[in-house]
Amino acid sequence: MKKFLRRAATSVALIVVVAAGLRVWMTRNYVEARPRQALGTLPFLFESGNIGHSVAAGEGFASPFRARTGPTAWMTPVYPLLLAGVIREFGAYTFQAYLGAVGLNILFSTLACVPIFYAGRRVGGEAVGATAAWLWAIFPNANLQTFESLWDASLDALLGAGILWATLAMEEKERRARDWCAYGLLWGLALMTNAAFAGLLPFFLGWIGWRKWKRGERWVGRAAAALVVMAACCAPWTARNYRVFHAFVPLRSVMGLQLWLGNNPGTTTLWLGTQHPIFNTEEREKYVEMGEIAYMREKREEAIAYAAANPGRVAELTWRRFLTVWSGGTAYPVRDFLERRGAWFRYVMLFNVAAGVGALGGIILLWRRRSEFAFPLAAGPVVYPAPYYLTLVEPRYRLPVDPMVMLLGAVVLVAVAGGIAKRGKG
Numbered sequence: 001m002k003k004f005l006r007r008a009a010t011s012v013a014l015i016v017v018v019a020a021g022l023r024v025w026m027t028r029n030y031v032e033a034r035p036r037q038a039l040g041t042l043p044f045l046f047e048s049g050n051i052g053h054s055v056a057a058g059e060g061f062a063s064p065f066r067a068r069t070g071p072t073a074w075m076t077p078v079y080p081l082l083l084a085g086v087i088r089e090f091g092a093y094t095f096q097a098y099l100g101a102v103g104l105n106i107l108f109s110t111l112a113c114v115p116i117f118y119a120g121r122r123v124g125g126e127a128v129g130a131t132a133a134w135l136w137a138i139f140p141n142a143n144l145q146t147f148e149s150l151w152d153a154s155l156d157a158l159l160g161a162g163i164l165w166a167t168l169a170m171e172e173k174e175r176r177a178r179d180w181c182a183y184g185l186l187w188g189l190a191l192m193t194n195a196a197f198a199g200l201l202p203f204f205l206g207w208i209g210w211r212k213w214k215r216g217e218r219w220v221g222r223a224a225a226a227l228v229v230m231a232a233c234c235a236p237w238t239a240r241n242y243r244v245f246h247a248f249v250p251l252r253s254v255m256g257l258q259l260w261l262g263n264n265p266g267t268t269t270l271w272l273g274t275q276h277p278i279f280n281t282e283e284r285e286k287y288v289e290m291g292e293i294a295y296m297r298e299k300r301e302e303a304i305a306y307a308a309a310n311p312g313r314v315a316e317l318t319w320r321r322f323l324t325v326w327s328g329g330t331a332y333p334v335r336d337f338l339e340r341r342g343a344w345f346r347y348v349m350l351f352n353v354a355a356g357v358g359a360l361g362g363i364i365l366l367w368r369r370r371s372e373f374a375f376p377l378a379a380g381p382v383v384y385p386a387p388y389y390l391t392l393v394e395p396r397y398r399l400p401v402d403p404m405v406m407l408l409g410a411v412v413l414v415a416v417a418g419g420i421a422k423r424g425k426g
Contacts, residue, residue, distance in 0.1 A: 105150075191230070208223070
């Protein structure tokens, strides 16, 4: 019986089935409590859905604000193109299109269990891999982001987990040139889905190179080949941006606006979106009048000037955004935990806080063990969210590295369980 339970607990197939079932069940509950017309409309009214509708209507990669505002580089193209395919198949602003898009999100989020499992097994054995995958299966953010909004977060999580798994596999032994090219292709897909992955590239690729250099293996030429493949994936998009905007926009254009939204006289600790062009008519008209690139440039300059003149306020906002990232969505976690009565809110917040503490504990534990995996695993939660502390935060922004957060937490849980078992035998 013990062997059967152990096999079940470490079965990646069972974890995938449970993860899918939980996401479908939560989606069903969400859908049944809301009008179908609203579900077929509201989730598509944000930038990704608006661009997807523009593509589906044959108007190109354009118009992120529900109005014809012209070409855009607001986000990289993969997810809006997926939404465009869903819209063409099921119709514009339909309940069926919503279900199709949510179905893709559920698929991406569920499949992330697989690379999480194998990356964890590489780091700490089968127990760590299975624990990490189970944590991801039940992680409330991973479930909620599949149906609450139509963004690329679930696909990003799958790509983040896949990049980690591939990075550990590339380091494991000397690889052929085709493996390096496949690694570059994965990075190219990731960057064309979410430009923020670029912050992790030098850390992951640098770690592989350092490990191989220590063992005397060949890697420079093959790593260069991976970078060439990655660049080839991004080059058509960059060329399109230069042709359209007459400016060098390698991936996306929106950083200036994000910096301003998080650092201006009207910024609040809880971001309400009231200054965003998608909600603010005055800002939207200014965006249309100036053009996307000039508008973003002006917002960047205004944000930098405000930060230079108000360092104390910027420091306070940065700290509150840090808390928002790691509490799952609130800048005042203690106050909100005590004042809000909802059990679900408290559960989600506690899970997120515990995940953050577990990630920190996992980094410390791996470092103390002198594990070769401490560096790449720490890079995810330490490096990736850092730009959001300076700009603005939403719960979905952390999801691309949450598979790494779950894995680090699994390292701690397995270590604690092992210590308890040893004391019990003693």
